[in-house]
Amino acid sequence: MSELLDRLLRAGTASDAEIAVLVKEEGMDAVLAALVEEVLFRASLPNNPDPVDIALDITHYAETRRVVFRSVGGEPVTRVDGDASREICRALGMSLTHLVRRVYGRFDQRRTGDFSDVFLPSRPDDLSRLPGLVDSTSRASGALMTGLTIPRHELGALCSSSGSDKWASFHWYTGHYEREFAPYRDEPVRILEIGIGGFDGDLGGGSLRMWKRYFHRAQVFGIDLFDKSALDEPRQTALVCDQSDPAALAALAQEHGPFDIVIDDGSHENEHVRISFDALFPYVRPGGLYVIEDMQTAYIPRMGGTEGPSAGADTSIGLIKRLVDDLHYHEHSPASVPTATQQDVVGVRAYRNIAFVEKGTNGEVGIPPWMDDAAWAALGALPPTD
Incomplete structure (x- = not known):
């Protein structure tokens, strides 16, 4: 499933031909099942007064599949067997290629005109039900469409x-995260966070869910x-590792990396912060970020900090x-072999x-180290010396 997800995450911005190859190799049912699971994860909590079933008819060349979503007010949207549907209140139609792009494409991709829609395909036997059906179907459709749309959540609200605890708690980090993470938001990134959280038996995982x-x-x-593997679900994996063990960190990164973003929100012990950075920074992709949180412990002696x-x-x-x-380092004198x-x-x-x-290639070269006063004077930057 992980390999299929990796391919799907990249397919959202791929060509029709590349998506067709993916579906051929993985199978339409497997691809559709993974997409539906993501739609259910994203769909907002419905508030329709009456239960509603909405059909999504998917085509891929000569193949067709029907997925039925059930919306009950106050409960998460679910998938039901089509034969178990009480009454289809809305029928949406879409190609599998368009569904891939709606779920895993970029936010700025054009998505108009990519689906068909039939509202209340069958006349109700009792027309007195019609006002309630229209209202409930509209509300249920809104909840489902949040799952069929690239999300644009504000990070502070998501945090809460x-x-x-990265916002409106002990910290106010989300504004910095939104600024720094903006270039990565629509990309198929791999993120590693040190520290899952949880106290008094609570599994934690709030930040994982947020990301x-x-x-x-x-x-x-x-x-x-x-x-904390009980938190595992598609696109979210909890692993056991000690951030003070550099060999364990490297082995984990070799198996699950490289990463585009690493976030250290672990023990905040200063020694552990340095060990983790040294072990994991080599496994950050060029162009990626390594984040260190809660640096106030640098001033707390009992956590390896310095008083003063x-x-x-x-x-x-x-x-x-x-x-x-x-x-x-290019400006250092005397010059030495550069570190990693x-x-x-x-x-x-x-x-x-x-x-x-x-992370990247620190290849910009500044002032040549041989520039002395005579060279500066030749450039007119210094007055001639006697």
Whole structure:
């Protein structure tokens, strides 16, 4: 299923021919089942007074399939066997190719005119039911269409509804995340978050749920010291790993990476932050981001921090300071063989208690190291010396 999902996430922006190859190799039923599961995940909670069944008729060349969605007010939309339908109140028609694009395409893709619609295909025996049927069908359709549409949730609201503490709690991170994550939002990214959360027996997983909704084409992985595989579902996987174990982190990244985004929201112990960065940054894709949260612990001695106004070199903020130096290694004197981070860090953006490290090729060369006063004078930048 994971391999099929990986292919589907990329197929949303692929050509008709590439989608046809995917369907041929994976089978129409498997592809449709994966898409329907995502539609059900995204669909909003309906508020229709009366139960409503809506049919979605899918075509792929000569093949056809009917999927029936049942909407009951106050309960999640479900899929039912077509034969078990009480009464089809609306019949939507769409090609499988268009469905792939509606679910896993880009937000800015044109999607008008890609489906047919028949409202109340059969005349009700009792016309006194008609006003209620129209109202309930319209409401149920709205809930289903949220599942058939590329989502554009505001991250702060998603954070609150998902149970994450990244906003309106101890932190106000979501504004920074929206700014930094905007270029990745419509891409088939792989995200790893260190720390799944949960206290007093609670499984946690609020942030995983938030990222899954925010990045509609993402595969989201979380790691924790404890088994939280009960949170597993399509596009969301909980793994057991100790962030203080560099070998375990590397093995996990080799199996599930490389990643476009890594977020450290783990123990916040300064030693663990540095171990995790050193182990996982090599498995961030070029153009990706490594995020470190809760850097206030750099000033808390019991968590490996430094008391006073300047965080020490072994803290998370010390790490960020070093990465700023690494970003400018071309200007170092004397020159030395560049380290991995000197070669690969192209951006360091720090906000209150959170930092984003961008990976790429640090190939910009500044002022040549041989430039001395005589060379500057030749350029007219310095007055001649006696």
